[in-house]
Amino acid sequence: MRVAVAAAPLPGLSAGAVADLVRRAWLGRRGADALDVRAVSDAAAVPYATSGVQGMLGATTQVDVPGAAGRRFAWVGADRVVLDYTRSPAAPAGTAGTAAIGRDLAWAARRRPREIVAVLSSFAAIGDLGAGMVGSLSGRPLPRSWTPGLPLPSDMAGRIAAARRVLRPSHLTVFTGGPQRLLGPTGLARAWTRRGMAPALAQEMERALGQASAAMAAASADADAQTGGDLLGAEDLVRGPYAGAGGGAAFGLRIVGARVLPVREAVAVALEGWASQADLCLYVSGAVGESPPGGLDAAVACAARRAVPLVLVCDSASLQRSELARLGLNGVYEIRPGRAFDDAPETPATAAGMAGALTDAVARVAGTWGWE
Known part of the structure; x- marks a missing residue:
């Protein structure tokens, strides 16, 4: 058999x-x-283990990310750097959570790999939509007190454009376990109500996420003019099936140029020819x-x-x-x-x-x- x-x-x-x-x-x-x-890999948070995307992509050498708050690791190999955020703790208030992602990305970009891969759980604590990541990656951090619902800095488009330049020429890819929309009936706030969030609080969160995502999408469109070309459409940014992955971090990663893909696409490559002779x-x-x-x-x-x-x-x-x-x-x-x-x-x-x-x-x- x-x-x-x-x-x-x-x-x-x-x-x-x-x-x-x-x-x-x-x-x-x-x-x-x-x-x-x-x-x-299922690109899921697994207690006392990594997501497994690293090994599947051939990035098997574990290295310390220098300067990280606490100890964090990356995995390198085959002209690729993999950053695994599936087991990241619940995002704190403000931009501190995704600011760490921005610092990690800046470190990875300095290694000049062909591809930088970030792995996000499809469902996670609601964060700052990647605004803190944009700030730290661009070298112009946002105030730590900023949260969705507050006005964005007036030069957010400049921060987005600068963050995109830092990542070039590497390609940024995000893998996530499955769909998680940002807004609407299958959005983050609704997902949290199924896990016990009070409906009134969830409604307030939905409103704040809607305002912040619209403002960041508009800033992204302005940044397109600075970096050349129409990188992403605002409608696609906000309403994409994976925009809410990682508590909304995927939304911010798309703004700086990432492809956000379901992990099944990487698994399909890993399983080529797998069942061809099987019983x-x-x-x-x-x-x-x-x-x-x-x-x-x-x-x-x-x-x-x-x-x-x-x-x-x-x-x-x-x-x-x-x-x-x-x-x-x-x-x-x-x-x-x-x-x-x-x-x-x-x-x-x-x-x-x-x-x-x-x-x-x-x-x-x-x-x-x-x-x-």
């Missing part, structure tokens, strides 16, 4: 470690099978909530092209059986059943048990799906 495995990070385990554990667990149950195991495909990911894992769509497409069954092995899931067909899955196995409904936080002790639980889950799949 030939099995194709795509392994994303799990709590306490890198994608590479997950891949190794899956290989050993499967072959321990079915030693004659042939496995094609590849490390991928079964396996996708391993973290907890599955109201949205499927960021890279799963790419695996579903690969398996569907070859009419190969695809099984999801996830940390935990709140999926109903009726949803499996809609997602293109032939089965779901939970590593830690019920964890999706447990509000207890992940700790080093609970993450330490992941390796054993994953081994047991993969052995169950191998025993169920084997033909002999």
Whole structure:
């Protein structure tokens, strides 16, 4: 039997470690099978692990970002620098949160890579829409007290133009797990009401985000005249499907010239030829909530092209059986059943048990799906 495995990070385990554990667990149950195991990423916040985008893109050398508040890392390789913000703490009030992103980008740009990659969770604490990032990247920081709803500095267009020049000639790419709009019924404020934010506060936040995004989009249009050409349309900036990723940081990153892409596009490249000879495909990911894992769509497409069954092995899931067909899955196995409904936080002790639980889950799949 030939099995194709795509392994994303799990709590306490890198994608590479997950891949190794899956290989050993499967072959321990079915030693004659042939496995094609590849490390991928869902561009999600994973406790005690990175997002996995770094390894998937070949940026495997970890380096300290000098001058960072606290200790932060970047990953370099293949003429690329990767900055992972999926596990960044909740953004503080004011511009301090994304200002750190601007300093990181300026450091990365000085290395003159072909590409700078930033990784954002699709859902995160609401921040300053990247205004602090624009300020620190341009060398003209905004007041730390600025928040959406307050007037922008009169020279914001000049700051945006200067920030774009700092990044040249590197290309800036942002990967995020999936869609998160900035405004409207599927916007950030609405998303936070589903997680307990008071409706009155959410309405106020929606209004502030709308005012700030309109002002920043107008400043971006003015900056286009300074940097040459119509870089981005204001409508596309504000209403794009990924503008709210990273708590709105993706919106500001687009303003300075980033492409914002779903991580499934990178996963699709990593999985080229993955299912071509397979009898079964396996996708391993973290907890599955109201949205499927960021890279799963790419695996579903690969398996569907070859009419190969695809099984999801996830940390935990709140999926109903009726949803499996809609997602293109032939089965779901939970590593830690019920964890999706447990509000207890992940700790080093609970993450330490992941390796054993994953081994047991993969052995169950191998025993169920084997033909002999």
